[in-house]
Amino acid sequence: MGTLGIICGGGAFPIVVAEAALKAGRKVFLLPIYGFAEAAAVERYPHEWIHIGAFGKLSGVLRRNGCRQVVFVGTVLRPRISRLRVDWGSLKLLPRVLGMFRGGDDHLLTSVGRIFEEHGFELVGAHQIAPDILVPPGVLGAHQPREEDIDAAHFGQEVVRALGPFDIGQGVVVGGRRILAVEAAEGTDLMLERCRDLRANGRIKLGHKSGVLVKAPKPGQDRRLDLPSIGPRTIELAAEAGLAGVAVEAGGVIAANIEDIVRIADETGLFIVGLDR
């Protein structure tokens, strides 16, 4: 299979994927993206920094290092088009790139994936290299969801499903049978901060320790790219928002440090559960 090329955005996921590949006896080459990847982490591996949008250089580096399979992993916020460092190799792709930016994140990433494939690379999902990052089914921590929490979580799953065709966010907050917040461009953290504030100022009226954060991939999305994720901060913010717990679609949401997540959930009294699709 040759060396695995890992295009690295921010956060812990790129390193988890690199370690999983090494452990499986595979060589890796990291391509950290300026402005997103964390220098301290990638320095330990063979790597070469790239600018976002510089597809010409990117594909050259991948080829020179024998990477036919590529993983694209870690946080990359949508760049402003004017900030893309378009190089000669990607200039002819530019009209297509501009079109990609007209839609949602999923549309954008799927298009990026297609460009890779047309250039002879195979795009692989982070979870295919490091299956342990997929949140498993069932209750993960010490706290059990109540029946009404599971009911709320299923209701939230339905909403994510209904929003699928519109390529919106992958998260909602449900209190009882009421949708309190829907995630779009702001992301999960800001959505949870909003719920915390709406509760503090009385706009959302719910007893403490009620309400559920639900995260699930969009139906029909390319799961090799941009699976929704949870991290320790997700649980902390869910606790600050007074929620009862966090429900994710099992096998469809990734977590880089599930032990930390479960520990924080146990400490803050929240449940974490992986739901069937």
Next chain:
Amino acid sequence: MGTLGIICGGGAFPIVVAEAALKAGRKVFLLPIYGFAEAAAVERYPHEWIHIGAFGKLSGVLRRNGCRQVVFVGTVLRPRISRLRVDWGSLKLLPRVLGMFRGGDDHLLTSVGRIFEEHGFELVGAHQIAPDILVPPGVLGAHQPREEDIDAAHFGQEVVRALGPFDIGQGVVVGGRRILAVEAAEGTDLMLERCRDLRANGRIKLGHKSGVLVKAPKPGQDRRLDLPSIGPRTIELAAEAGLAGVAVEAGGVIAANIEDIVRIADETGLFIVGLDR
């Protein structure tokens, strides 16, 4: 038809409805709700203050004043159940009321409407008394939407439609073909403030004067209650969020002071358009 009973929440709509009824030669009796209705405005009309939840008193007042037809109009935020002033007349309704609070706003209001009808009152929509509050079709101000704005607006309408079964908000913000924000419990104003902030901090990357606020009623909602509304503040916040304009479903969204709204839109360079359903 007898005297029109007007249960008054906050804002300008109750007075607009009262004036429209008087102009049509009909007597009115106002029932301002403590904590929501504005005292200065209602004092000019025959009225009696009521507590939210005190249905026993409410129906007594309506009967004594010969009101068989009732309008429920103006802003009323969901009360905390523990704050409801349940009186003897509504005590037996309590189990039902608790059930009502489990769902979204639409569920809540529809249930309230049903209780009125079971007690012999006829619930009438504010727009049936004051049809002028419905936003008409077509471009309302001096600024014309571009073709891509209308395209974005239709995309937003589709999202509101898809969210209908879940009884979520009635507003979204669309940039190009990308949904930037979905309104739930926070309401339109906070959603627009969020877009303004996300743009200011670079999380949403769009040129200035692009993006559209779309408001439309939920499909299947009881239009006698809680039609979405826009006001001068909506336009001000849309302008602060850098949007190109505001699109609403013509005949499905209400505005108390459309002249003010159009003036502010003209001054801030935004379009306002009433879309076909």
